[in-house]
Amino acid sequence: MNAPRKVILREVALRDGLQSEKRFIPTEQKLELIRTLAAAGVKHLETTSFVSPLAIPQLRDAAELMARVEREQLEHEVMVPNLKGAQRAIDARADRLILFVSATDAHNRANVRRSVRESMSDADAIFSLANDHRVPVAVAIAVAFGCPYQGPVSRSDVFEMARHFAERGADRITLADTSGLANPAQVSDMVAFFRGRLPDVAFCLHLHNNRGIAMANLYAGYLAGIDLFDTSLGGIGGCPNIPQAAGNLATEDAAFMFEAMGVETGLDLTGLITAARMLEEILQHPLPGQVMKSGLPEVRPTFLV
């Protein structure tokens, strides 16, 4: 069995989640959310993105947020769209930089107005800078399972991108199903293919729920050996450049599943529900998460033999 006994749910509500919210959420509320997440055991955060404030006004407080966040026991990973963003992230003492590039030109142009080749060559300077400052770099490959603009995506093309970035020094690659086009068989296949060929790279799955099957995709990835997943409190989120984007998988739903199976997450489900309900109050609209609505069963849901 490949299936891990422990998994990490990497919390992306602050970045992927909030970036699609139109109303600016004050920095103080973001900090309170982070404190509540930390109290529930969350350790790995995608805290913000050093993207242009014009592109994503919600994240315009990236530097202030990073200056004020609690550091102890929290890993603050931040997205960087370019060299300037990388420098700002390093100045802000980010624990890790996340580069992102799409598997297709069409999506990459929609996202950053660059071809994939241009973005890949831009990345070289970021790797050098990060290396100089000894900040680790991960790469997220968007639309890795299919593109809403271009259609099917070649597994070998995605793999060549992953290998390229691993050679440049990326110790982690995220395979992102940005618009919910993956299926469990494809996830199993991709994960086995990538892990077998790049055994020194950590892989993370980032799965949107546009077609209601992301939790099955996550479970397929878990069975194939993945122990790191991007999830989002309350299931918020959605790519601004994807038609009818749906949210990420809810952190508390994924945590419920793993804990029910006896797989350690290090997370406190009651604390996560508290955080999700706080987020719902902050955002003032219902969130798609289910555990936050149904609550925990009073008795642990494992069965007696």
Place this chain on the structure above:
Amino acid sequence: MNAPRKVILREVALRDGLQSEKRFIPTEQKLELIRTLAAAGVKHLETTSFVSPLAIPQLRDAAELMARVEREQLEHEVMVPNLKGAQRAIDARADRLILFVSATDAHNRANVRRSVRESMSDADAIFSLANDHRVPVAVAIAVAFGCPYQGPVSRSDVFEMARHFAERGADRITLADTSGLANPAQVSDMVAFFRGRLPDVAFCLHLHNNRGIAMANLYAGYLAGIDLFDTSLGGIGGCPNIPQAAGNLATEDAAFMFEAMGVETGLDLTGLITAARMLEEILQHPLPGQVMKSGLPEVRPTFLV
């Protein structure tokens, strides 16, 4: 590999779905929905329940509906709570009777005001009657994976119930996660245990999504060899006697997943989306299904190697 190459999605929107809708849906609209489902390739319907009209007013038109439904290429299965209901269902030319009993007394009493033992002994007369009329009988075991009132459920207790009903002549047993307490590891374990010990019985999974992980549970059941699943157009539904019940898995979402994996469902996804949107108009509130909102990708979401 146990995983089947073909699956059947048994449509329960008409019964499990509609029963939680307060406003009575006219018989004519139910018939139109059935016609639209049939046009999308649906062949297996849980069409109604011959329950007391006082208990579930929504299904008070059971006899009229059964008198008017199209028969060709459709299997009309109906739920029966007792001998009187069974006689009415047989009179209405039901293709199959579905008995239901809960795995726990607490839930069974909430549902039908009888102990599990009483319900099991009531079933004997129904089996005799059905046998006399050569109508096949299936049994659905509610809260088989955990009970919101009583907590954990003993696998061996559920198994003894299944064996009892198989001996009485049930050729199919549905294991129902009525309030969304199952997890994928438990589903795998239960399916392997039951299929191994009752090889002549067909098993069906009925999975509610209260905690957002039902699609992973379905996928786990599929991997363990299940080829028959209850799903509900648009994801409507919820047990009236379960606190904060969530709907079933959306038929069109499950169909999307299977078709994307190359597993035959016999269903037309575009036709299902049409039906789900019609249902949303009939019910006048948003449904939880995702494919009906995101639509199909223009290009088949499998990947090129």
